[in-house]
Amino acid sequence: xxxxxxxxxxxxxxxRREGGVAHFPGLSQPRCIRCDRYSEAQRDELWQLLxxxxxxxxxxxxxxxxxxxxxxxxxxxxxxxxANGAASWAVAVxxxxxxxGLIEWWxxxxxxxxxxxxx
Amino acid sequence: MTDHxxxxxxxxxxxxxLERVASAGSDHQRECARQTLLVDQQFRARGGATALPPGSxxxxxxxxxxxxxxxxxxxxGRLVRREGEGDSGDPAVDEAYRGLGATYRLFWEAxxxxxxxxxxxALLATVHYGRDYENAFWDGQQMVFGDGDGELFNRFxxxxxxxxxxxxxxxxxxxxxxxxxxxxxxLNESLCDVFGSLARQRExxxxxxxxxxxxxxxxxxxxxxxxxxxxxxxPGTAYDDPLLGRDPQPDHMDAFVETEADSGGVxxxxxxxxRAFHLAAMALGGRAWERAGRIWYDTLVDxxxxxxxxxxxxxxxxxxxxxxxxxxxSQEATAVREGWRRVGVLS
Numbered sequence: 001x002x003x004x005x006x007x008x009x010x011x012x013x014x015x016r017r018e019g020g021v022a023h024f025p026g027l028s029q030p031r032c033i034r035c036d037r038y039s040e041a042q043r044d045e046l047w048q049l050l051x052x053x054x055x056x057x058x059x060x061x062x063x064x065x066x067x068x069x070x071x072x073x074x075x076x077x078x079x080x081x082x083a084n085g086a087a088s089w090a091v092a093v094x095x096x097x098x099x100x101g102l103i104e105w106w107x108x109x110x111x112x113x114x115x116x117x118x119x
Numbered sequence: 120m121t122d123h124x125x126x127x128x129x130x131x132x133x134x135x136x137l138e139r140v141a142s143a144g145s146d147h148q149r150e151c152a153r154q155t156l157l158v159d160q161q162f163r164a165r166g167g168a169t170a171l172p173p174g175s176x177x178x179x180x181x182x183x184x185x186x187x188x189x190x191x192x193x194x195x196g197r198l199v200r201r202e203g204e205g206d207s208g209d210p211a212v213d214e215a216y217r218g219l220g221a222t223y224r225l226f227w228e229a230x231x232x233x234x235x236x237x238x239x240x241a242l243l244a245t246v247h248y249g250r251d252y253e254n255a256f257w258d259g260q261q262m263v264f265g266d267g268d269g270e271l272f273n274r275f276x277x278x279x280x281x282x283x284x285x286x287x288x289x290x291x292x293x294x295x296x297x298x299x300x301x302x303x304x305x306l307n308e309s310l311c312d313v314f315g316s317l318a319r320q321r322e323x324x325x326x327x328x329x330x331x332x333x334x335x336x337x338x339x340x341x342x343x344x345x346x347x348x349x350x351x352x353x354p355g356t357a358y359d360d361p362l363l364g365r366d367p368q369p370d371h372m373d374a375f376v377e378t379e380a381d382s383g384g385v386x387x388x389x390x391x392x393x394r395a396f397h398l399a400a401m402a403l404g405g406r407a408w409e410r411a412g413r414i415w416y417d418t419l420v421d422x423x424x425x426x427x428x429x430x431x432x433x434x435x436x437x438x439x440x441x442x443x444x445x446x447x448x449s450q451e452a453t454a455v456r457e458g459w460r461r462v463g464v465l466s
Contacts, residue, residue, distance in 0.1 A: 022348040072256035
């Protein structure tokens with residue numbers, strides 16, 4: 001795993017929650033953050049959170065090594081696309097290891113979609 | 120997160136509510152959202168990190184420990200009720216306690232299995248996990264149950280088959296440890312639904328005709344257009360809701376779903392082996408845990424079942440176990456073969 005790329009106005013961040021005791025198609029849709037809607041400071045904060053998520057995923061992989069993985073647990077899949085739509089970074093992290101601030105971004109992505117504006 | 124007011128910020132509500140609730144959310148909804156912001160990562164659970172308490176040295180007697188996370192995301196939380204103690208007065212705690220007991224009795228009285236590891240392992244559960252947490256899971260050592268959000272999901276302990284489902288994940292982990300991906304993962308999920316349903320049917324004293332064959336009945340609030348999480352009898356028909364979407368389970372190999380989501384569709388394609396079990400059980404009649412359930416249990420603990428076994432391999436083992444126990448031309452072998460044939464796994 002590696003650090004996420006620096007977020008530019010052309011970047012798109014996708015957040016998807018998966019897993020759980022059942023698969024609900026309506027709840028597992030990926031959510032999209034278009035970085036051109038945010039200030040440089042907000043993009044930087046988002047980048048910091050993605051970096052923390054990457055570090056958490058790495059720590060989780062070490063901690064979970066040799067341990068039974070369990071079942072029905074939820075995970076977040078995070079990815080960054082560049083201005084051309086090409087995926088440049090992706091990571092999967094356990095729900096409980098996701099930085100709380102990133103959960104806010106995940107919830108917010110849908111808030112904006114519900115408003116009718118671009119997420 | 121820094122200031123978002125410039126881009127239309129508002130309270131952070133549960134995601135499914137956001138689709139239908141604008142700024143006029145109820146006080147409860149706003150409270151849900153506020154609490155989300157207060158989640159402190161230091162209290163969050165790390166899977167499988169809990170030291171297990173003593174198990175039960177006496178075969179036929181479980182060792183239950185039910186904790187409360189007190190709305191935090193910490194495991195195992197505060198111990199509220201241990202084996203032999205009376206009702207706590209907390210419905211979630213007492214439902215978990217009774218659910219673990221019913222599941223233990225299914226495995227012990229029907230299949231002579233002494234707890235999760237067959238050696239009396241402690242049955243450890245945590246309820247009230249997180250705030251408005253809408254899930255239940257097995258973390259590798261214990262069961263965890265959220266309270267639901269009260270808007271779409273009730274607390275997850277209301278459904279005995281869900282408690283049994285999570286416990287069965289532990290049993291599988293100590294047997295074939297079916298890999299949690301693709302067809303082996305869907306078998307893992309299906310076995311949890313099978314023994315989840317059987318625990319409930321047995322507790323209610325139901326015959327195959329009396330059982331509803333639903334998984335997670337009671338979990339949805341009245342706001343959801345659905346009966347349960349899954350239907351073993353009619354996969355793909357459990358719910359069809361504007362927010363949750365439509366039950367995605369196929370009922371035949373012709374409709375097998377190839378997907379990267381849900382660990383390769385473990386909760387989706389499990390509909391196929393679920394229906395195979397239902398068909399076999401219905402053909403045999405009577406109490407499903409006695410003959411059909413026994414054959415499935417024999418297969419669950421069969422050393423030939425491998426971590427990466429697929430539907431066909433599992434089906435062949437169930438048929439072999441039916442023939443070994445009852446004879447090649449027995450009613451049981453015929454019911455099992457026909458069940459798998461009708462879902463397109465065996466020809």
